[in-house]
Amino acid sequence: MRDIKVTPIRNGTVIDHITCGQALNVLRILGVNENNIDSTVSVLMHVPSKKTQWKDVVKVEDRELDPKTVDKIALISPNATIDIIRDYNVAEKHRVVLAPRVKGLVRCGNPNCITNKREPVEPEFAVDNQSPMVLRCIYCDRIQNNITDHLI
Amino acid sequence: MNFQNMDVVSIRDFNREQIEETLELSREMLPYARGEKVTRMLEGKILGNLFFEPSTRTRLSFESAANRLGAKVIDVSQISTTSITKGETLADTIRMVEAYSDLIVLRHPHEGAARLAAHFSSKPVINAGDGAGSHPTQTLLDLFTIQQEKGSIDGMNVVILGDLKYGRTVHSLAEALTLFGAKLTFVAPEALQMPIETVKHVENMGGNITCTNCIDDVISDADVLYVTRIQRERFPDPAEYEKVAGMYRIDIDALREAKKDLIVMHPLPRIDEIAPEVDFTPHARYFQQAFNGIPVRMALLTLLLGGSL
Numbered sequence: 173m174r175d176i177k178v179t180p181i182r183n184g185t186v187i188d189h190i191t192c193g194q195a196l197n198v199l200r201i202l203g204v205n206e207n208n209i210d211s212t213v214s215v216l217m218h219v220p221s222k223k224t225q226w227k228d229v230v231k232v233e234d235r236e237l238d239p240k241t242v243d244k245i246a247l248i249s250p251n252a253t254i255d256i257i258r259d260y261n262v263a264e265k266h267r268v269v270l271a272p273r274v275k276g277l278v279r280c281g282n283p284n285c286i287t288n289k290r291e292p293v294e295p296e297f298a299v300d301n302q303s304p305m306v307l308r309c310i311y312c313d314r315i316q317n318n319i320t321d322h323l324i
Numbered sequence: 325m326n327f328q329n330m331d332v333v334s335i336r337d338f339n340r341e342q343i344e345e346t347l348e349l350s351r352e353m354l355p356y357a358r359g360e361k362v363t364r365m366l367e368g369k370i371l372g373n374l375f376f377e378p379s380t381r382t383r384l385s386f387e388s389a390a391n392r393l394g395a396k397v398i399d400v401s402q403i404s405t406t407s408i409t410k411g412e413t414l415a416d417t418i419r420m421v422e423a424y425s426d427l428i429v430l431r432h433p434h435e436g437a438a439r440l441a442a443h444f445s446s447k448p449v450i451n452a453g454d455g456a457g458s459h460p461t462q463t464l465l466d467l468f469t470i471q472q473e474k475g476s477i478d479g480m481n482v483v484i485l486g487d488l489k490y491g492r493t494v495h496s497l498a499e500a501l502t503l504f505g506a507k508l509t510f511v512a513p514e515a516l517q518m519p520i521e522t523v524k525h526v527e528n529m530g531g532n533i534t535c536t537n538c539i540d541d542v543i544s545d546a547d548v549l550y551v552t553r554i555q556r557e558r559f560p561d562p563a564e565y566e567k568v569a570g571m572y573r574i575d576i577d578a579l580r581e582a583k584k585d586l587i588v589m590h591p592l593p594r595i596d597e598i599a600p601e602v603d604f605t606p607h608a609r610y611f612q613q614a615f616n617g618i619p620v621r622m623a624l625l626t627l628l629l630g631g632s633l
Contacts, residue, residue, distance in 0.1 A: 286432075286437045286454075287440075290413065293443065310439065311435070311439045312436035
């Protein structure tokens with residue numbers, strides 16, 4: 173019996189080393205739902221990993237990710253890697269990198285924060301810590317506790 | 325040190341040297357603040373006072389400070405008289421006031437408003453309180469009061485009492501006092517005690533902290549007792565509020581074991597947390613503290629607008 177759970181993809185993106193349990197949130201970030209995608213999306217959850225014991229993997233055919241999407245993935249899974257596949261070969265391989273400041277990716281969880289009041293500013297956070305991820309709103313100074321629920 | 329065009333949004337915008345310089349200039353401002361000497365050093369300058377939330381001390385003291393320095397003040401103190409009621413954004417209001425004045429003082433009900441104002445204004449912005457956020461000039465005048473009354477902040481045992489959980493100005497004060505080497509004791513009912521993250525942060529800064537829920541255990545060692553208001557709305561049960569507020573009320577009896585030279589401070593307004601009988605004891609300093617808002621704000625305006633004595 174062959175041991176391949178998901179077949180290799182011809183063109184597209186493989187997001188590997190996703191923090192275990194975050195695959196469905198990665199799909200949310202990718203905006204994947206039954207109405208807006210024509211190609212195959214494969215999701216592997218709780219896969220053995222040499223480095224971290226367990227990981228999740230997401231493969232999206234016929235799509236290459238834009239930098240903003242990659243930044244969002246970095247927020248919920250700072251160790252993820254992005255492989256761009258072209259004609260079955262890994263054409264580009266990079267790790268997600270989180271800048272010291274993130275802008276326009278997450279809403280502030282403080283309902284009384286000025287960024288939630290129809291002002292012409294994008295929410296912006298300082299990355300105080302990457303593991304565990306700690307984001308601090310540069311406007312109201314509050315720590316953002318639940319990042320996935322506040323992704324823009 | 326150059327303060328010109330700096331924004332004062334949070335006490336964290338200052339380093340220790342800048343705080344020391346501000347306090348030093350505040351001392352030099354005292355005779356001018358009392359009206360014993362006269363200066364017109366900021367003549368021709370205009371202060372834009374934007375108060376979108378009720379305030380007595382802060383608004384009046386900024387106005388008084390500007391007047392003592394010869395500057396003029398234009399102000400908004402009622403939202404109902406402004407374009408905010410027409411739905412104008414704060415960003416647009418700030419762009420407009422920036423064109424009409426040399427420095428903006430902002431009190432606003434939403435946290436982060438002052439940082440946003442600083443983002444849109446090329447003129448200096450002073451945060452005069454943003455919602456439950458920062459109030460850096462209060463912290464500066466608190467430090468100034470302790471330094472004036474006790475000679476130094478270093479080594480002072482400062483007991484901070486009241487709502488320590490939600491009162492974020494108390495968190496900034498704790499950080500600033502630690503920067504100056506004070507020992508801190510936090511006294512609050514368990515539900516309103518200082519958040520663990522703030523305690524850890526202050527400890528990481530090298531702070532020496534004790535937490536308790538009983539003022540009687542710590543009053544005899546205190547050099548400064550800083551009282552804050554316990555807000556009724558924090559308690560769903562009014563009876564529970566009355567009980568807690570009663571336990572933390574400072575009266576002459578509560579000060580029985582205090583050092584003779586203990587000073588009692590309060591950012592005001594007070595409701596019931598300090599009995600009026602304490603006003604007439606040598607411990608009371610809260611009215612002096614309110615006055616100190618003038619020289620401290622005079623110093624800040626001078627530094628930000630590039631004046632000199």
